[in-house]
Amino acid sequence: MSILKPEKKIRRRFDNKNQAVNAGWPEKIDDVSLSVANYNHLATFASAMLRVDRARDQLEVRRASIAAFREQNEIVNNAWVLKPSIMLQGSGLKIQNKFAPQVAIEGNL
Numbered sequence: 001m002s003i004l005k006p007e008k009k010i011r012r013r014f015d016n017k018n019q020a021v022n023a024g025w026p027e028k029i030d031d032v033s034l035s036v037a038n039y040n041h042l043a044t045f046a047s048a049m050l051r052v053d054r055a056r057d058q059l060e061v062r063r064a065s066i067a068a069f070r071e072q073n074e075i076v077n078n079a080w081v082l083k084p085s086i087m088l089q090g091s092g093l094k095i096q097n098k099f100a101p102q103v104a105i106e107g108n109l
Helices: 017-022 036-052 058-072
Strands: 073-076 080-083 085-087 094-096
Touching: 017 036, 036 058, 058 073
Parallel strands: none
Antiparallel strands: 073 080, 085 094
């Protein structure tokens, strides 16, 4: 039994926006331009999904990555920034976003 592989391997890291756009990622999400860091965040989601199931369709992987990106980020001053915490769907619980910058606690620098 062979494992189906995606037509084109999704990159895990981008050096500039052109690489990301040429790889099939959108230039904007919700009419807000993406930075190189945003594209690398999207690629992290995509590579994690492909690690779980290599047979996934590329379009499905990109759509799911964008949905996960929207959950972990918000638009502030016309730019995507990481939310400090994430609300778990249907639970009412908030968890700290480990990707967001952490506030230093005095004495633990």
